[in-house]
Amino acid sequence: MDNTHLFQTYSTLLFSVAYRTLGTATDAEDIVQETFADLLQAGLPPQVNNMKAYLCKIVYNKCNDRIRETIKERQTYAGPWLPEPILTDLSEQFLDRESLATAYLLLLQQLSEMERTVFILREAGGFNYREIAWIVEKTEANCRQIYRRAKQALASQPPAERLDTPHLKPLIGQFVDALQNGDLNKLVEVLADDVVFAADSGGQVKGALVPIRTSVRVSQFLMKTSSMIPHDMRTEFEQVNGNWGLVLMAGTDVLYVFSFQIVRGRIHAIYATSNPDKLAYISRQLRLT
Known part of the structure; x- marks a missing residue:
C-alpha cells in the first residue's frame, strides 16, 4: 500500500484520535501530516501486521510529545481554555459526533494521559484491548481497568440532546x-x-x-x-x-x-x-x- 493510499484510508481516523486527545484541530492536523511525512521519508518497516494500530501508535506518541511541549503554555493560559471548534457537517467522517461535543472534550482533558488515550482508542478508534495494549505498552488487563476508570469518570456528564432532536x-x-x-x-x-x-x-x-x-x-x-x-x-x-x-x-x-x-x-x-x-x-x- 503506497503512502497516498495509506493517507486516504487512515487520515480521518488519525485526525479523529489526535483531535480528541489534544482538543486542538490545528495540532491534530499537523500530527497527521507529520506521521505520513515520516513514513514517506523512512518507509514502512518490513513487517506491519496491523497498519491501523501501527499508525495510531505513531500518532499516540506524537500527541504525548505535543502535550508535554504545551504544559507550560496551558498553565499560564489567559482565562478558560476551550477545545478548538470544528465544523462537523462537511462529511460523514466523524462517526461518533456526541464525543466531539465541547463539554465532552473538556471532560476528556480532565482524565489522566493514559485514561484519555485508552478511552479514545477504544471509543473513537474501535480498537480491541489487545491492540490498545500494544499501542500504549500496557497489559490487556491494565487497559481494561484503565478504560473502566475513564468511563466512570465520564459518567458525570449529563446526556446532551442529539443533533436530530427537533427543538x-x-x-x-x-x-x-x-x-x-x-x-x-x-x-x-x-x-x-x-x-x-x-x-x-x-x-x-x-x-x-x-x-x-x-x-x-x-x-x-x-x-x-x-x-x-x-x-x-x-x-x-x-x-x-x-x-x-x-x-x-x-x-x-x-x-x-x-x-x-x-x-x-x-x-x-x-x-x-x-x-x-x-x-x-x-x-x-x-x-x-
Missing part, C-alpha cells in the same frame, strides 16, 4: 432572537438555572476571564456584551462539534464561535471562542464550503 435548532434561534431584541426575560427562559458561560479569548480579545454562572448573571453579561457587537456582524447556524452552534462573522472573518450543551430543552452551557489562533481551522473549513 434543538429552534431553541438556539430563541437564544439569538432574545439577544438581538434585548429581551432579558426571554433569554433567562431558554437558559438552565445553573447555566455556565465560558469564553476562550486567549487574552487576545476582550472577554470574560472566568466562567460566569447562573441564568441571571449569564443573561445580564450577554445582554451587555451583545449591545457592543458591530451591526454588520452576521450570525450563521452551523454544526459545531457535533451539534448546532453559531458562527459570528464580519465579512469573511470568523470572530466568534458558540457551541452549546443542551439538556432537557434548556441551555446548560455556552462555550464562546474568540481567540483568533483557535478560529484558524474552522475559518479554513468555512472557506472550503
Whole structure:
C-alpha cells in the first residue's frame, strides 16, 4: 500500500484520535501530516501486521510529545481554555459526533494521559484491548481497568440532546432572537438555572476571564456584551462539534464561535471562542464550503 493510499484510508481516523486527545484541530492536523511525512521519508518497516494500530501508535506518541511541549503554555493560559471548534457537517467522517461535543472534550482533558488515550482508542478508534495494549505498552488487563476508570469518570456528564432532536435548532434561534431584541426575560427562559458561560479569548480579545454562572448573571453579561457587537456582524447556524452552534462573522472573518450543551430543552452551557489562533481551522473549513 503506497503512502497516498495509506493517507486516504487512515487520515480521518488519525485526525479523529489526535483531535480528541489534544482538543486542538490545528495540532491534530499537523500530527497527521507529520506521521505520513515520516513514513514517506523512512518507509514502512518490513513487517506491519496491523497498519491501523501501527499508525495510531505513531500518532499516540506524537500527541504525548505535543502535550508535554504545551504544559507550560496551558498553565499560564489567559482565562478558560476551550477545545478548538470544528465544523462537523462537511462529511460523514466523524462517526461518533456526541464525543466531539465541547463539554465532552473538556471532560476528556480532565482524565489522566493514559485514561484519555485508552478511552479514545477504544471509543473513537474501535480498537480491541489487545491492540490498545500494544499501542500504549500496557497489559490487556491494565487497559481494561484503565478504560473502566475513564468511563466512570465520564459518567458525570449529563446526556446532551442529539443533533436530530427537533427543538434543538429552534431553541438556539430563541437564544439569538432574545439577544438581538434585548429581551432579558426571554433569554433567562431558554437558559438552565445553573447555566455556565465560558469564553476562550486567549487574552487576545476582550472577554470574560472566568466562567460566569447562573441564568441571571449569564443573561445580564450577554445582554451587555451583545449591545457592543458591530451591526454588520452576521450570525450563521452551523454544526459545531457535533451539534448546532453559531458562527459570528464580519465579512469573511470568523470572530466568534458558540457551541452549546443542551439538556432537557434548556441551555446548560455556552462555550464562546474568540481567540483568533483557535478560529484558524474552522475559518479554513468555512472557506472550503
